[in-house]
Amino acid sequence: xxxxxxxxxxxxxxxxxxxxxxxxxxxxxxxxxxxxxxxxxxxxxxxxxxxxxxxxxxxxxxxxxxxxxxxxxxxxxxxxxxxxxxxxxxxxxxxxxxxxxxxxxxxxxxxxxxxxxxxxxxxxxxxxxxxxxxxxxxxxxxxxxxxxxxxxxxxxxxxxxxxxxxxxxxxxxxxxxxxxxxxxxxxxxxxxxxxxxxxxxxxxxxxxxxxxxxxxxxxxxxxxxxxxxxxxxxxxxxxxxxxxxxxxxxxxxxxxxxxxxxxx
Numbered sequence: 601x602x603x604x605x606x607x608x609x610x611x612x613x614x615x616x617x618x619x620x621x622x623x624x625x626x627x628x629x630x631x632x633x634x635x636x637x638x639x640x641x642x643x644x645x646x647x648x649x650x651x652x653x654x655x656x657x658x659x660x661x662x663x664x665x666x667x668x669x670x671x672x673x674x675x676x677x678x679x680x681x682x683x684x685x686x687x688x689x690x691x692x693x694x695x696x697x698x699x700x701x702x703x704x705x706x707x708x709x710x711x712x713x714x715x716x717x718x719x720x721x722x723x724x725x726x727x728x729x730x731x732x733x734x735x736x737x738x739x740x741x742x743x744x745x746x747x748x749x750x751x752x753x754x755x756x757x758x759x760x761x762x763x764x765x766x767x768x769x770x771x772x773x774x775x776x777x778x779x780x781x782x783x784x785x786x787x788x789x790x791x792x793x794x795x796x797x798x799x800x801x802x803x804x805x806x807x808x809x810x811x812x813x814x815x816x817x818x819x820x821x822x823x824x825x826x827x828x829x830x831x832x833x834x835x836x837x838x839x840x841x842x843x844x845x846x847x848x849x850x851x852x853x854x855x856x857x858x859x860x861x862x863x864x
Contacts, residue, residue, distance in 0.1 A: 601707050603825055607817070608702030612695065613671030614660060625653035626703045629696075630848050646696060657695045661688065698814075706818045708747035708846070708853025709738075710825045715843065716741050716792060717826065718836045718859050723792070728830050736794045738822045743802035744792055746776040749852050751806070777852070779803045835862040 605619035614622070633640045634649040647654045664674045677691050686694070717724050727733055750773050759766045766772060780802045781789035805812040839858040846855045
């Protein structure tokens with residue numbers, strides 16, 4: 601967790617020493633009822649459901665209005681979109697989304713990647729001996745273990761998918777992990793392979809206008825984390841090879857990852 605939290609803190613301009621605070625707030629948001637019901641037992645909307653998180657972000661925005669600095673928050677509140685600046689609520693919403701997404705999904709990407717490497721001695725040795733394969737390992741982990749299990753979309757026009765009628769206005773949930781194993785797209789789709797001709801053909805970062813804006817940053821964090829792990833660890837084995845996933849219904853990542861390690 602400290603890796604993506606410190607990175608997103610640096611990127612957005614939040615004090616790194618605060619990362620534990622908004623990491624916990626981020627978990628409270630995604631693990632609660634606000635994402636699906638726009639409320640929880642504390643109140644309605646983001647401000648009502650998570651007032652501490654909102655107060656913190658509003659404080660960062662107010663600080664930048666008083667003393668602008670060269671960081672993302674200052675740019676966000678001063679940039680015009682279609683001829684106007686973002687409202688306070690719009691700026692707050694964007695920042696909270698970036699705090700949450702920069703923490704949650706990248707944490708699962710790194711956790712899934714270390715789970716794959718730590719449970720497979722042959723893969724561990726291969727990557728130890730050839731670091732040029734690390735980017736391919738990151739992509740293959742994204743394909744097989746997407747940090748987000750599925751996404752929701754609104755059907756804009758009457759459609760037919762696999763002989764199923766979907767009227768306009770309906771909501772559609774599509775499984776990313778299932779699509780990433782499509783036999784028509786991926787040969788031996790259930791296997792972890794480092795020799796795929798198009799390793800980025802997966803759906804784990806979305807696509808088109810819905811592609812994840814943090815995809816490049818997430819990939820970089822995962823590559824660096826794995827490279828440093830391989831530098832520092834000579835041998836590794838999981839205490840429990842069974843995957844213990846987080847309880848967030850849409851997320852896929854280890855809740856914890858206990859391992860025995862021998863340092864280099």
